[in-house]
Every structure is written in C-alpha cells, then in structure tokens.
Amino acid sequence: MTEKGTILYSVDPLIIHDHYEIDYRHSYAEDSPFFIGLSKGKLLGSRCTGCGYTYATPRSHCMDCGAPTAWQELPLTGRVHTFTTCHYGGEAFLKETPFTLILAEFDGADTLLLSRLKGIEPEAVRIGLPVVARFAKTPSFRVTDVWFEPDHPHPSLPPRGGG
C-alpha cells in the first residue's frame, strides 16, 4: 500500500501488492574485534585457551571444550578448501553474479572462513589454490571487507597492490 493507492494484481482471488521494510541497530557484540580487525588489514581468528583448537571464523568460546578463546591473528595467505561460482543468488546479490565463493583454509587453524575469490577466471579455480587476503580501503564493517585473490596473480590480469 502506498499513499498513491493500492496495486492490484488480480481480483479473483483478490491479490494486492504489500511492501515491508525495517531498519535494525545491529551489534557485533563479542565478535566486534574481528570486524574492526578487517578495517586494519588483519584477519583475527580465535584460539581456545583450554584445548588450543583454533577457529578461522572466530567465536569467543570453544565449541569443543567450552573454555574462552583468545584472539589470534591468522596468516594472510591460505588455500582454497572448496569453491563454487554462483550464476544466480539471493535477490540482494543477484546484481553481483557471477561471483565465486570459497571456504579458505589456513596453516595453524582448524576451521575455515567463507569468503569471495576475485581476480581469477571461474574455470581456473581449484581446490588447494594458494590465495591471499585483500582488504577494502574504505571499510563497511561487514565480512565482505575481506576477500581473497590468487597468491600468484593470473598472468592475464594486472598486478594488484595488497594492504
């Protein structure tokens, strides 16, 4: 419904247009340092103070033993654990298709991190491909402030600066 009136799609049965929108105050709470870290070009994972299990996607308590974790910087280089190129997506991301998703693995971390892989043709992506983290110059304080590119840039693409 708008001030201009109601959009009717059908009268039998009666179908009208209905709009819905909402704004939230969203706190990252105990995960905040991760998102602040991205704005400083750092990947912060977390390491369990009890059993040493290391999370590439951080959490403040260990899901294995329940002990608190401590923040730990991850290396900025890792490998593709698995990947896909999306040609469709949720409505919010349709305009960005095709895009490539990866789960990145890091030396010294027991779990993975979901991110985008850029700077490579989809056909060239392989499991095990070395990748390097890149960070947005202007942070939006979303997980998309970090993405990955091949560690040895594709010859056909211009070299990119890090940091």
Add this chain to the structure above:
Amino acid sequence: MISGGITKFAKAHPDKDFRLMVKEAYDYALRDVPRFSTDMIEGAVGSYFSDHFTRQLKAASMVQDYLGLCPRPSKRIEGGGATGGLCFQSAWEAVASGRMNCCVAFGFETMSRVNTWKGNEFIALASDTNFDFPVGGFYTGYYAMMVQRHMHEFGTTVEQMAMVSVKNHANALYNPYAQKAKRLTVKQVRESPMVATPLTMEDICTMSDGAAVCLLASEEVAGKVCDRPVKITGVGSGSDAMRMADRPHGKVILLPHEREADYAHLRYPGVHSFRGGRTAAKLAYQMAGIRNPMEQLSFVELHDAYTSSEIQTYEDLGLCKYGEGGRFVESGIPFMPGVDYGLELPKQGRLPVNPSGGLLACGHPVGATGLMQAVFAFWQLQRTISKHLGNDTLQVKNAERGLIHSHAGTGTYITVSILEAAE
C-alpha cells in the same frame, strides 16, 4: 500413524491461504479413517519454516482455530528444512510419552508470495548473518561447495548427480501430488542453466506452496479406528554447527555394519558429509533394531533438496560406505523397479530411494515437506499407493519398513524416522 493427507504441491495456490491448504489435507486424512472421530484428537503440533514467507507470526494458531482444535494443546515447531521431520517427531513424542492418545501433526509453507530470488534470500537468512549471509548468501552456493569437496575426496561425478535428477523427476510422473514431474536425460540435466557450479537448475528442488497432515495415535486408539496402522519404530535426530566453515575434521561416526578400518584416511565430516544425519540414522537404527539398513529397509524417502545432497545422504544413512554414493546411484539400486528411465541400471530397484519423486520433483514447501514424506511412507506401508495416487507404479512391493529423512540448513538439524507395516 493412522492417516495422512497432502495438498498438491504447486508453485502457487493463490485461491487458498495456509489455513485452507492444511484443512484440505486434514479433511483428506479424516476421510481415510471413517471410524475415527475428531473428539479423539487431544492436541496438535504445527510446522512452518519462515515468518518471512508468511509475514504472519503465530500462523499455526490460525490453523489450530481453523481446524476447530481450540482449546486443545498446540505449539509450533520450526527447524529450517527439517521443520516437518521435527514436527512429526514432536507429535510422536506427545503420543509415545503418554501425554496424548492422538496428536495431529500439520505443516505448510506459502513460498509463492515473493519472487524466487527473494525467496532464496529468505532461505539464506538461515545461515550466519554476520559471517555467511553477507558474502553472497545462497544455499545452492553452499551445497555446491560441499559437492565440489565430495567430488575432490571421492571422485563423484556430475553425471552421477544428474542420474538422481532423472530418477526423481521420472518417479514423479506417477505421483499426481508432485509439482514438477518430467522425463529427463543426464544430458538435459547438465545442459540446463548453471546455478552454482556444478549444480544446474535440474539439480535443485523448487519452491512450493503446499500442506501435509499426519494423524498419530496410541496403539490402542489405532487398533480401534484404523484397519492398517503403521508403527513408528525408530526416531533419531542430530545437529551440526551453523557455519559450514566450523565443521571439524575427525573420525567417522560408525554404524553397526561398518568398521573403523573402512575409513582409515577419511577426515570427517568436513564439508562433504553430514555428521548430524549420521547421528540421526544411528539413533533411529538403534531404536528400531536395524543392524544393516540396506537389507532391512524396503524404501527410503530422503531430503533431496539437491541431487548432490541425495548422494551425500545415501552415505550418512549407511546405504553405502562414505565415498560410494556416486557409484550407488550408478548401480541403479535407488531407482524404482519397473520404471523406464532410459538408463542402463544393473541393480535397478534393490532399494528405491524417493519413489515419490522427492523434493526435486514434488517441490519443497518447507514446513510440509517432512510430513509429506511421512504420508507417502505411510501409504507405501499400508500398500495403498494405488488408492491415493490413482496408479500403483510407485508401490514398493511387500513394503515392510521405510525410512524418512528430513534435513535443515547445511546439515544443522536432521531427523530420521523408521516406519513399519503392522503385522
């Protein structure tokens, strides 16, 4: 279980809201047990997945009053894609605990109210909204990443996945409740539009509007009102971390017919397997006294939201070993006997999986899906497929014991229930 009903799954039912869809399935179930009276119903459990799709909170309360079940006990169960399976088990708990002599399980979803890509966005909100959704939240993308890893670990092929699509869409040709029945070839599946590599449009289930109802009762009530009740002999469920990125790499959870040596080099579950599904199966088998599922089951209705997840699930359920899911479908074992698929299938029909057509072909109105599986399994075990579907092509001969499997998220909640024909 004494009766069941389904409202045909369709892209949209603009002429019926969720209350009327459930009412249709409910009335169908009631008509099938003429000696039963609604006075015997002592409570209900309702299921629907998304408040975003309905944009009506407490929608199950509106179904409760529409069915005339007030003021009897009621609640809503929500558990992502496993919503229907969890609802079924919740109603079973009400009866098995002695709290109720008869409990209705009803489920529905109305997904047609938004466009397909908005719908995909709603579904992706069932992934971590801090770490996963903003990266490009899309469930097909998540499952595509899983199967890339499955292919890498085990050599599973896209052609094997396509065979699942051929099977389930062809089975649905004989199921009038299905939304998307058709004859396909492996080539057609591979040539349909790519959605997220390697999954094409024909590897993925569709959104649906639909409802399903199950009537569960104590053995005493069932014996009085139903000629051929079906006994629920095993229930199990399991879970896993919300984020796929958090899945550990450890040892395989073994079923009774497996040995540790079978998996000496497998790091489990990773993102290629579902330990929640394995846990659900293990618990349900334990309760039902199943030592070897391949030998003791007559059919399986499992959550094939993707062709790849059907293959992953064969392994979780122990129908074959981890890593053999691709070859399992190639062998023909999970196909229906007597149906022509246009494929060479040496062991066709040994253990039909998704004889109904599954989610791929029936559709996936989330809150109804797990209950739809229960209704198809119930008809199989009553051997009344011909009565309810109008033909007996999909009737598994001498069906004695069936398994239903409902699955949420990237494997976050999973249920397995075992149903058996009465002696």
